[in-house]
Amino acid sequence: DAKTTQPNSMESNEEEPVHLPCNHSTISGTDYIHWYRQLPSQGPEYVIHGLTSNVNNRMASLAIAEDRKSSTLILHRATLRDAAVYYCILRDVSTYKYIFGTGTRLKVLA
Amino acid sequence: DGGITQSPKYLFRKEGQNVTLSCEQNLNHDAMYWYRQDPGQGLRLIYYSQIVNDFQKGDIAEGYSVSREKKESFPLTVTSAQKNPTAFYLCASSKYIVRSYEQYFGPGTRLTVT
Numbered sequence: 001d002a003k004t005t006q007p008n009s010m011e012s013n014e015e016e017p018v019h020l021p022c023n024h025s026t027i028s029g030t031d032y033i034h035w036y037r038q039l040p041s042q043g044p045e046y047v048i049h050g051l052t053s054n055v056n057n058r059m060a061s062l063a064i065a066e067d068r069k070s071s072t073l074i075l076h077r078a079t080l081r082d083a084a085v086y087y088c089i090l091r092d093v094s095t096y097k098y099i100f101g102t103g104t105r106l107k108v109l110a
Numbered sequence: 111d112g113g114i115t116q117s118p119k120y121l122f123r124k125e126g127q128n129v130t131l132s133c134e135q136n137l138n139h140d141a142m143y144w145y146r147q148d149p150g151q152g153l154r155l156i157y158y159s160q161i162v163n164d165f166q167k168g169d170i171a172e173g174y175s176v177s178r179e180k181k182e183s184f185p186l187t188v189t190s191a192q193k194n195p196t197a198f199y200l201c202a203s204s205k206y207i208v209r210s211y212e213q214y215f216g217p218g219t220r221l222t223v224t
Binding site for chain 1: 114141145150151152153154155158160168169198200202207210212213214215216217218220
């Protein structure tokens with residue numbers, strides 16, 4: 001199973017952009033890159049996903065490197081409600097499984 | 111409102127007892143999943159189901175059992191054979207399993223076994 005590597009923690013100031021990196025050097029051609037976030041004692045919340053091209057939605061942007069060995073989740077203006085653990089996950093469409101790591105704990109400073 | 115319901119939020123049991131965790135969804139999703147999360151860790155897949163009356167073991171199925179008699183429901187039983195059952199249990203669903211559809215998670219059940 002392909003795995004991801006993320007920094008354990010990051011800090012950001014409120015209303016500034018945040019770039020959360022993820023390395024996935026063993027990614028295969030069929031692996032989608034998913035991002036979820038989790039607040040304490042809650043279920044994870046879907047943020048965004050992509051395969052090859054950069055993706056935007058109302059919550060965030062996903063920038064995928066040309067070789068697909070890394071990606072970056074971009075929160076354009078961090079708010080206090082964005083403080084959470086962010087998981088970068090690969091999903092192989094043939095095995096159906098998500099492989100969760102320990103994620104990046106994002107702290108947003110007021 | 112469409113979503114996933116898990117009950118109860120907190121559950122306490124004595125060692126040696128089986129316990130069933132409820133998961134219901136009204137999203138009309140085909141696929142459902144059960145995960146376990148230990149403190150400071152990511153999620154690990156216990157079981158998943160693609161359609162009614164079908165389910166597959168995930169990475170840590172030992173000591174757990176599931177059923178999928180209805181599309182909306184996917185209960186998880188934690189049996190006395192599960193050596194370390196105390197954990198946060200999360201149920202999820204997605205429209206389909208074979209495409210890259212996102213998963214929607216329930217609020218979780220925190221199980222404590224003493």
